[in-house]
Amino acid sequence: MYIGELARLTGATPKALRHYETLGLLKGVRRAGVYRRYTQQDLAQVTLIRQAQSLGFRLAELLPILAGDDTDWAALRRHVADKRAQLHQEIARLQRLDAQLQSIDTEIIDCLQRA
Template identity: 35%
Template sequence: MRQLSIGELARQVGMRPSALRYYESIGLLPQATRDAGRRVYPAAAVRRIALIKMAQQAGFTLAEIRQLLDTTAERGATQQWRALAERKLPELDRFIQEAQLLRKAVADCLACGCMNFSSCHLLSTSSDHRS
């Protein structure tokens, strides 16, 4: 099995070695083996870090991600994932709704074309044009 030094892994996943050491210290990455005193990780660590990044982008905390990746709870892992995901979905829905409102506001400003923020009717407090 191919092994990656901490530097190689860091380059491949776009992170600093210190972040990888931190992930290891909090249990997100398994303990690295040592080769001539250097940390080495299995190539599968690249995929694990991709999963961690995806979960972070979805709004999961590092503690939640650690729970999801906990292999000691094999039997309950699927149920655990389901429970965490079900709790996260409403939060993601709110985030999407807020982002859509922000996008609409920016698009409305572009469509207005006045580019005069002090007198733009879209920014006026007397009439709210947002829907």
């Protein structure tokens, strides 16, 4: 498949796909003349990259895991665990913020009832 079809199937722009290739996240992209030819494996790789990005991973975090000859699944699991820990911390922070807002709202209701 050509770059336009890969872009359509993955939601990535052609510019992003060329960037992934430059970074080494897409390896061994074949050419047909001046056109890039992508495989089903490239489709799976871009899908994984896009999914990781949507979950908050930066390309710089993905490079050491996905840019080698084989995906380092153990390293990817560690990164996922780290992201989950960060997410849990953020959830706890937001819950504390919500509790503070609830407290302020309760105080406002008390003031309105006294008025």
